[in-house]
Amino acid sequence: MSTSASVNFVKNWILEQIQTNELKPGDTIPNEFEIKKMLNINYDEIDKAIHELVTEQILSQKLGGITVVKPTQSYYYPLDELVSITNMIEKNGEVAGTEFISLDEEVATKKDIEVLNLEEDAMISVIERLRTADGKPVVYCLDKIATDMFACSDYRSNSSILSAIESKVEFKITHAYTSIESMSYEPYINEILNSDPDEAMMLLTQIHYNEHEQPVLYSLNYFKSSLVKFRITRNRI
Template sequence: MNQLRLDTRPLYMLVIDRIKDQSANGEWPPGTRLPSEFELAKLFGVSRATLREALRVLEEEGVVVRRHGIGTFIAERSVVQAGIEQLFSVTEWIERANRIPGTIGLTATEGEASPEDLERFGLNTPEPFWFITRIRTADGDPVVYCEDRIPQSVLPSGLNEFSGSIFTDLERVGRTIAYAETAIKPIAGHEIVFPALGVREGDALLLLEQMHFDSNGCPVLLSANYFRTDTFHFHVLRRRP
């Protein structure tokens, strides 16, 4: 620790560098559970407050993952940092993180919409919907579980040429998405989604429920996307009125 004190930078920054170095040199490879805060503070010769600030920054950067009641781990996946005020498709979010998007477990079926769905889309008479379920991957890792509902009148050409990005398919038929109304919810458990994404007990997912509107203000797509919180970190820019 004496070597750290020769550096004039704040101590928490030096601890950050040491943890990154020990991960990079293989001493703490991805998935490693780090020693307790007490042990780490003693190892680096810093206070618990300094160590916690270093861990906070590392978590924001996606270097470590802290699981409540379990411990702190070196992240196994690179993190997708995304501004939630910007409306991107899941494909675009993954590509902007310089990772390769993919799709597994795709199911696309035709069925009748529920009364709730008809009301949300402003439809007065029943009509068939497309129901799409899939898992989006980043560099082959399952990171988002997606459930999408689209009235067939919005996408009358069907899903035979489904490209993987619903945004692109809607653009193809002249229904480009302009904005979305979004509800954000933490999810502590889900009997289907957690196993599908390989999420461990004690972790959580972030659910974004979104109604998407085209340039004419018409609802065209209702989606429920479950994001791995160890892979996606969302942030928002807030300004005073």
């Protein structure tokens, strides 16, 4: 990062435009010629200031060299708490909805058997859904669970899948092992989420367990990065 007073001046000027709502999320910032005309600072230092604000994720650069104020994500999903997507949406004051794409019962694959600790040729329920907020697509969900524990016919409501499962079994889902990764363009999922080809997604893969350390639910949730920000508290040890 630069220690130049002129670079910091440009950065602070852009930040002030954002703080006073002169520039709103998604707005294109003035080009370098316009900034130079207003602030009388050379192009190199303006370019450095913009570069630093992009690095700090205040600004975002689009294809074609356009620089915009980075849009803010509407939702926070805590990674250190086992909460439902329904809860995430409702905390934002919106109505959580579910659009079922498919509900099928099929023979478990080798991966399913490994993850869910199933017998060979076990049957699983595969539930494919789109989670919406006030009708807008937010998360694509693919969930797998042993059919003898939870049949597809058991889940037809708009409730969270964790609550639906717990209403049918005699145990609680207490924790999940989770991984998260950035995903590039996936035609099928991008189309379901109504995402542009250049819009990133975050894949949250979770294996949910009960209090006896028995794997119960295998979930793959694709979040639109433009809408959801993940949050976690990390303690130093």
